[in-house]
Amino acid sequence: MSETLRYDGKVAVVTGAGNGLGRAYALLLGSRGAKVVVNDLGGSTHGEGASTNAADKVVEEIKSAGGEAVANYDSVEYGDKIIKTALDAFGRVDIVINNAGILRDVAFHKMTQKDWDLIYTVHLKGTYAVTKAAWETMRKQQFGRVINVASAAGLYGNFGQANYSAAKLGILGLTKTLAREGASKNIKVNCIAPLAGSRMTATVMPQEMVDALRPEFVAPVVAYLSHDSCESSGQVYELGAGWVAELRWQRAKGGFLPFGDASPEAVAKVWEKVTDYDDEPEYPESTQDSFGPVMGNLERYKEASSKL
Numbered sequence: 001m002s003e004t005l006r007y008d009g010k011v012a013v014v015t016g017a018g019n020g021l022g023r024a025y026a027l028l029l030g031s032r033g034a035k036v037v038v039n040d041l042g043g044s045t046h047g048e049g050a051s052t053n054a055a056d057k058v059v060e061e062i063k064s065a066g067g068e069a070v071a072n073y074d075s076v077e078y079g080d081k082i083i084k085t086a087l088d089a090f091g092r093v094d095i096v097i098n099n100a101g102i103l104r105d106v107a108f109h110k111m112t113q114k115d116w117d118l119i120y121t122v123h124l125k126g127t128y129a130v131t132k133a134a135w136e137t138m139r140k141q142q143f144g145r146v147i148n149v150a151s152a153a154g155l156y157g158n159f160g161q162a163n164y165s166a167a168k169l170g171i172l173g174l175t176k177t178l179a180r181e182g183a184s185k186n187i188k189v190n191c192i193a194p195l196a197g198s199r200m201t202a203t204v205m206p207q208e209m210v211d212a213l214r215p216e217f218v219a220p221v222v223a224y225l226s227h228d229s230c231e232s233s234g235q236v237y238e239l240g241a242g243w244v245a246e247l248r249w250q251r252a253k254g255g256f257l258p259f260g261d262a263s264p265e266a267v268a269k270v271w272e273k274v275t276d277y278d279d280e281p282e283y284p285e286s287t288q289d290s291f292g293p294v295m296g297n298l299e300r301y302k303e304a305s306s307k308l
């Protein structure tokens, strides 16, 4: 048997923890010794209204199971207030799970400015605001675990979710950069793209699937990524129903335009190579990797022109 993963002495902030996935994260961490800030605005799936009920209920659940928790009812856009709740109640913040979310699904040609702004505000700005407020404390502690929440819609695109996809992939970019900036201070930042039944997915899934895809399948992965022992950072994991896998970029080897021919016709000639993933594909992990072939080709161009 492997060692039980515990969170004693750790303070976890879980946003949007009044329902669905966030509730499952908060309950699991609370049951394993973490002190939990249960944040939830308590509004609708579309981002309307507010209530204290959702957060209060989960705080009660954690406490009645013998754990420690406090509620916070602020919107994630006011991240500093949420982190202040953690610092006031427990004196530190070790784990931030940026889970709060809403949907405003509509085809792009019908999307209003409000649909765009609300999704951006809750998902990307909210993730920024809560993380930013916790960051200095994590740096000083030389410990932090941040779990951000992307979505398959962001990774692959999905009809009717231009606002949501943009925000969710933005969250992955934020994750990758913060993983680099946090590395020297033992702050690990990862991202998940879950699939689970919740009031959110009940708007697009049959009830049978909502019931089967329990958030409790996702929570252990989030708990693992939140643990001291987890060394991963800057990664994104797709998961649900007890399956989890890391996702990475793959790039075709690519095509080189012939020296002296920077024409669209030259591009057409190499297009097959540009899109061929079978011939020695690469797996870039950094901007250095990304720029590698560009810089290499620049050298070849320089050499070729010096011979003219």
Ligand code: NAI
Pocket: 015, 016, 017, 018, 019, 020, 021, 022, 039, 040, 041, 042, 043, 044, 045, 047, 054, 074, 075, 076, 077, 098, 099, 100, 101, 102, 122, 126, 149, 150, 151, 152, 193, 194, 195, 196, 197, 198, 199, 200, 201
């Ligand atoms: P949910 O609707 O059950 O829970 C979201 C919670 O966030 C709600 O309790 C809501 O009150 C809270 N919330 C909304 N706006 C808030 C704000 N401004 N400040 C604080 N709290 C706020 O939804 P679910 O499914 O549990 O989603 C959790 C996260 O997972 C979201 O970020 C969602 O986009 C993401 N996700 C979920 C998937 C799924 O299959 N359920 C798929 C991909 C991503």
